[in-house]
Amino acid sequence: MDIEIQIRNDSEIDFDSVRVVFPDRDEAHFGPIPKGASSDFKSTTRAYRYAEIHVNAGGRELRLQPYDYVGEHQLTPGRYTYVLGIQDNRLTINLEKVD
Amino acid sequence: MPRKAARGAKKTSSTRKTSPTVKKAKAAFSLGNGGPLGSNGTGIAKMQEYLKKFGYLEADQPATVAFAKQRDIGIEHATTGSFDDATERALKKFQAFYGLPVTGQLDDDTVHLATLPRCGNPDTPNRHFQVTAAPGLAEFVAQGNRWNKSNVTYGFSNFTGDLTQQVIIANIRRAFQSWSNVCFLTFTEVGGNPDIDIAFRTGNHNDGSPFDGAGNVLAHGFYPPPNGGAIAGDLHFDDAETWTTNNPPTGIDFLSVAIHEIGHTLGLDHSADANAIMFAFYSGIKQNLATDDINGIRSIYGNQSAKSILSDTSITSPSFCTFNNRGFIAWAGTDSAHRLNVMATDTLRVWYGKVTMGDTSESGPALAVFNNRLYIAWRGVGNNQLNVMSSADGVNWTNKVTLNETTFHRPALAVFNNRLVLGWTGTDSARRLNIIQSGNGTTWTGKLTLNDTSVNGPDLCTLGNNLLICWTGTDAGRRLNVMAFNGSTWFNKVTLGENSFVGPTIDNVGGNVILGWTGTDAQNRLNTLRSTNGVNFFGKITYGDTSSFGPTVSALQSAPVIAWTGKDNAQSLNVMRI
Numbered sequence: 001m002d003i004e005i006q007i008r009n010d011s012e013i014d015f016d017s018v019r020v021v022f023p024d025r026d027e028a029h030f031g032p033i034p035k036g037a038s039s040d041f042k043s044t045t046r047a048y049r050y051a052e053i054h055v056n057a058g059g060r061e062l063r064l065q066p067y068d069y070v071g072e073h074q075l076t077p078g079r080y081t082y083v084l085g086i087q088d089n090r091l092t093i094n095l096e097k098v099d
Numbered sequence: 100m101p102r103k104a105a106r107g108a109k110k111t112s113s114t115r116k117t118s119p120t121v122k123k124a125k126a127a128f129s130l131g132n133g134g135p136l137g138s139n140g141t142g143i144a145k146m147q148e149y150l151k152k153f154g155y156l157e158a159d160q161p162a163t164v165a166f167a168k169q170r171d172i173g174i175e176h177a178t179t180g181s182f183d184d185a186t187e188r189a190l191k192k193f194q195a196f197y198g199l200p201v202t203g204q205l206d207d208d209t210v211h212l213a214t215l216p217r218c219g220n221p222d223t224p225n226r227h228f229q230v231t232a233a234p235g236l237a238e239f240v241a242q243g244n245r246w247n248k249s250n251v252t253y254g255f256s257n258f259t260g261d262l263t264q265q266v267i268i269a270n271i272r273r274a275f276q277s278w279s280n281v282c283f284l285t286f287t288e289v290g291g292n293p294d295i296d297i298a299f300r301t302g303n304h305n306d307g308s309p310f311d312g313a314g315n316v317l318a319h320g321f322y323p324p325p326n327g328g329a330i331a332g333d334l335h336f337d338d339a340e341t342w343t344t345n346n347p348p349t350g351i352d353f354l355s356v357a358i359h360e361i362g363h364t365l366g367l368d369h370s371a372d373a374n375a376i377m378f379a380f381y382s383g384i385k386q387n388l389a390t391d392d393i394n395g396i397r398s399i400y401g402n403q404s405a406k407s408i409l410s411d412t413s414i415t416s417p418s419f420c421t422f423n424n425r426g427f428i429a430w431a432g433t434d435s436a437h438r439l440n441v442m443a444t445d446t447l448r449v450w451y452g453k454v455t456m457g458d459t460s461e462s463g464p465a466l467a468v469f470n471n472r473l474y475i476a477w478r479g480v481g482n483n484q485l486n487v488m489s490s491a492d493g494v495n496w497t498n499k500v501t502l503n504e505t506t507f508h509r510p511a512l513a514v515f516n517n518r519l520v521l522g523w524t525g526t527d528s529a530r531r532l533n534i535i536q537s538g539n540g541t542t543w544t545g546k547l548t549l550n551d552t553s554v555n556g557p558d559l560c561t562l563g564n565n566l567l568i569c570w571t572g573t574d575a576g577r578r579l580n581v582m583a584f585n586g587s588t589w590f591n592k593v594t595l596g597e598n599s600f601v602g603p604t605i606d607n608v609g610g611n612v613i614l615g616w617t618g619t620d621a622q623n624r625l626n627t628l629r630s631t632n633g634v635n636f637f638g639k640i641t642y643g644d645t646s647s648f649g650p651t652v653s654a655l656q657s658a659p660v661i662a663w664t665g666k667d668n669a670q671s672l673n674v675m676r677i
Contacts, residue, residue, distance in 0.1 A: 025311050050379055052315045065381045067359050068319045071242055071368040072379075090373075090382070 004041040004079045006098075009033040011086040013057050020082070021052035023069060041079060048072040049095040055084065062091040144180040146190075146205060155189040184325070188243070239377060239395025240368035244323040246294065246332070246400075250285045251365075253334075254293030261342040262353060270344060271297060274357035276445070277376075277386070278365060280656065281393045282400040285448050295364050299338040306330055310337040317381060318356050320363030332364045352384045362392065366399050406644070406675040407447040408665070411440065413672050416463030416509055416602070416646075419653040419662040422473040426655040427493050428662060429475055430672060431460040439464055439477060443493055447655065447674055454494055458486065462556065463648065467512035469519040469540060476510045476521055485510055485523060489540050500541050504533065508556035509602060509649070515559075515566040516586055522568060524553045532557055532570060534584075549589065551580065555602035555649065562607050567633050569605040569614055571598075579603050579616055583633055591634050597626065602649040608659040613677075615652040615661055617645075625650050625663060627677060644673065652677075 007030045009015050018030040018039065028042040049072060053064040079098035084091060150156040156177050177185040187203040202209075253275065258264050268288070275286035286295075303309035307327075308319055317340055324331040334357075336342065341350030355376075362377045370377040372391040388396075413430035414437055420427055426444045431437045432455065439460055442453040460477040467474050472489040475496070479486050483506060488499040504523065511522040518536045521543065525531050532549040553570035554577060560567050565583040572578050577600055582592040595614075603616040612630040617623050622645045628636040642661075650663035655676070662674045 021315050023311065023315065025315065066315065066317075066379055067356060067381050068316050068363075070319050070360075070363045071240075071322075 002043040003047045003075050003077055004043050005047060006039045006041045006081050007033055008038040008081050008083045009035050010083050011035055016056040019054040022047050047075045050093050055091055064091050064093055143182050147177050147186055150189045238372040238391045239370045241399050242322050242366050242368045244326055245366045246323045250287055252287050252289040252293040253295040253297060254289050256296055256298035259299040259338050259342055266344055270354045271357055274354055274361050277358050277388055278361060278396055279446055282396045284400050294332050296333045298335050300335045301338045312339045317351055318360045320360035323366050334360050334364050348383060355385045367395050406673055409672040411672050412669045413664040416648040417651060417662045417672050418464050418466040419651050420466040421655055422468045422493055429464045429466050437461055441493060452494055463509040465510050465512040467514060469514050474512055474540060476512050478506050498541055502543055511557050511559040513559035513561055515561050520559055522557050522559045524556055558604045560605045560607045562612055562633050567605055569603045571602055581633060593634055604650055604652045606652045608654045609657060613652045613659055615650045617649055623647060
């Protein structure tokens with residue numbers, strides 16, 4: 001079973017596009033995600049509680065750039081949600097396990 | 100979580116009789132009373148299964164994860180059936196998490212807890228899934244490993260073409276300095292066999308954690324030993340990134356990443372505090388440790404404020420001040436001539452640049468910084484005359500001036516109204532206090548002799564628009580006094596209820612006036628009081644440290660310190676952050 005990840009837009013604005021770069025340069029394009037909505041699930045083989053994430057919203061790009069994954073646990077197979085928000089003009093992320 | 104075991108609900112093995120339930124459980128674990136390192140057996144394997152199931156040991160899955168051999172957030176891999184180090188550590192974490200005595204052994208309390216019915220979700224003893232900072236969240240995370248020495252070495256295997264070697268070395272030095280400034284660790288660059296090997300790598304570089312080209316992973320720092328053998332503590336930068344030191348960055352800011360990765364090599368995990376260097380995400384230039392980072396590193400290595408006891412010895416009180424971001428201590432040596440000495444430090448742990456001057460003093464000297472020069476004042480041997488000299492680097496001393504004033508005690512220096520002020524207790528029969536000023540450090544004018552008298556040398560500092568002077572009175576009680584001077588009038592004299600047989604010390608550290616003195620108790624313990632206005636003093640602290648002479652309160656990189664000559668036979672110099 002793979003790791004499956006969806007994006008939920010918890011911000012107050014619509015996301016025009018969301019791109020996630022998982023470790024091993026496995027990229028996933030989640031497309032537009034309106035505020036409050038969730039994307040479809042995308043599969044990957046290795047993921048952590050965060051990833052490199054690019055969001056285009058309102059004509060600007062917001063980015064989460066990890067330093068590394070040192071000390072982080074690889075997610076076990078299953079379904080997860082990266083919950084994205086915007087705080088102080090910065091992208092924020094939280095992980096939720098989908099039962 | 101077990102249903103009945105609340106955190107902090109402690110019962111010790113010694114106070115609780117082994118219940119039938121526990122006996123049954125212990126039989127199931129087949130460990131007997133304890134579980135010493137090196138034990139083997141199916142019972143140990145069962146216990147390990149429990150610890151794996153609930154998040155205290157690495158689960159049985161292929162070690163394909165980058166850094167799988169590391170102590171990932173404290174979760175380690177144990178050899179099944181063997182009571183090894185990892186099992187012991189996991190057991191300790193389990194015990195700590197539930198408030199049991201942390202024995203590292205499968206004692207009655209632990210067995211009892213492990214046999215309670217519980218939910219199937221793992222505990223999270225030291226991890227959190229929320230990456231974004233939020234109020235109330237745990238912040239820094241200490242991974243668990245640490246360097247078991249205070250001086251850690253580092254060296255370079257190679258360099259990147261993005262930056263010159265000189266720039267790389269300077270920035271790495273600065274990154275290490277960031278950490279050593281706040282904890283009791285020092286770092287030394289070495290040519291071969293360093294503890295922390297720094298390299299620039301690309302792609303798969305045979306450490307089990309291949310880099311991924313530009314973007315995503317920027318670098319990785321391996322935790323300290325024991326972890327993965329020789330690679331423990333090493334630091335690799337992804338050479339596919341464009342490294343820069345430009346501001347604004349024209350690539351990835353090298354220093355910011357270096358400070359973060361060094362945090363890992365010292366044993367820190369990612370923090371939930373978005374302001375922290377150890378936050379998981381790079382966000383451009385971030386080169387200053389946050390409070391969370393400082394708390395984190397100090398939780399592992401302690402505050403670097405631990406007292407520094409020097410091998411140098413002094414006949415009386417030393418002086419201390421910060422000059423060019425370094426701390427300088429000055430003292431009269433215990434050599435037969437009592438020559439003056441000055442030495443520097445960055446962190447109180449390493450002292451360097453010691454200069455022993457030809458000038459001699461039978462009292463402690465005074466230090467102050469004025470017009471970008473470090474000034475020293477002292478009482479000359481033989482003639483008791485006051486002398487002042489200065490230096491642009493703390494090493495080469497020039498412009499010596501001998502004043503026509505005399506004292507039997509340590510003089511004081513301070514900067515007030517853009518003038519250097521020298522204070523002393525006169526050699527007149529009453530021992531009256533005096534100050535004199537200089538606009539250039541060599542020409543001294545405007546001598547003022549106060550009516551107040553002192554048994555020893557005074558000290559000076561500035562607070563707002565006023566100069567403060569403190570001294571030990573000549574009254575029978577030898578009470579401490581503080582008074583203010585606005586340039587024309589002395590006012591707000593305060594006679595405290597505290598006593599000393601020697602001279603007190605006073606300094607303004609970040610707006611807080613700190614008054615220090617040697618007590619008249621049997622041990623002559625050091626004391627401090629604080630004040631924000633120079634009138635009301637509060638927060639008395641009596642230290643365990645003792646001295647026969649007056650201490651000096653000052654600051655090192657904006658943090659208050661106290662320096663004194665110890666009561667040991669050698670009369671060693673001591674400096675401590677307070």
